[in-house]
Amino acid sequence: xxxxxxxxxxxxxxxxxxxxxxxxxxxxxxxxxxxxxxxxxxxxxxxxxxxxxxxxxxxxxxxxxxxxxxxxxxxxxxxxxxxxxxxxxxxxxxxxxxxxxxxxxxxxxxxxxxxxxxxxxxxxxxxxxxxxxxxxxxxxxxxxxxxxxxxxxxxxxxxxxxx
Numbered sequence: 001x002x003x004x005x006x007x008x009x010x011x012x013x014x015x016x017x018x019x020x021x022x023x024x025x026x027x028x029x030x031x032x033x034x035x036x037x038x039x040x041x042x043x044x045x046x047x048x049x050x051x052x053x054x055x056x057x058x059x060x061x062x063x064x065x066x067x068x069x070x071x072x073x074x075x076x077x078x079x080x081x082x083x084x085x086x087x088x089x090x091x092x093x094x095x096x097x098x099x100x101x102x103x104x105x106x107x108x109x110x111x112x113x114x115x116x117x118x119x120x121x122x123x124x125x126x127x128x129x130x131x132x133x134x135x136x137x138x139x140x141x142x143x144x145x146x147x148x149x150x151x152x153x154x155x156x157x158x159x160x161x162x163x
Contacts, residue, residue, distance in 0.1 A: 001119065002026045002043065006036030006050040006062060007080065012106065016049060019108040023115050033057025037065055044073070047118055049102065051080045052093075060096055067097035074125070076118050078102050 003025045005016045013029050020027045028043065030036035034056040040048070048066065050059035057065075059079050066077060079093055082104035090101070100114055 001046045001115075001122070002028070003047045003049060004028045004030065004036060004039055004043070004045045004075075006030045006033060006048065006054065006059065008032055008051065008054050012051070012080070012104070015106055015108070016111075019106075019111050020115075023112060025115070033059065033062040036062055040066060040075075045075045046122065047076045047078070047115075049078045049080065052085075053082075060093055060098070063093070063097050076100075076121075078114065080104060080106070 001024070003020050005013060005020070005027060007013050007016065007029075008031050013031075017027045017029065025047075028039055028045075030039050032055045033050070036048070036050060037057060039045075048062075050062055052059040054062075063077050063079065066075065076099045077097060078100045079098045080102045093101075100117075102111060102114070
């Protein structure tokens, strides 16, 4: 999984890079929103982890641009926040296309669990794209354990890629 980290804090950059690399991710670092946008335009990115408050372009503005670009597939977008954020701000961020949040100080175990969710969701999306929505629905409907089997396959495939 290719991950773009957009953060102006060198300590956060190093921590995120260490955890993501340990998880088997390819990590690209951008020190501000504008460089993150330029990197995003040159690379196929699976996940973006962006600080909310950054120079040149904040994380929410970056997310807006990512979501408005029509040919980018669907990169997951996590927003990092270190401030006491109001519920209305979270709701606005979700409406703008943010998928999840990380809170400073970043907890590596929380991030690893969020990465597992991204991988399961990506595997599900890939499965659906291969057989189509109708075929996928019929597969799940045909067996009570259908979704469990898909989940198991995605976890098994992930485990095989990591070894």
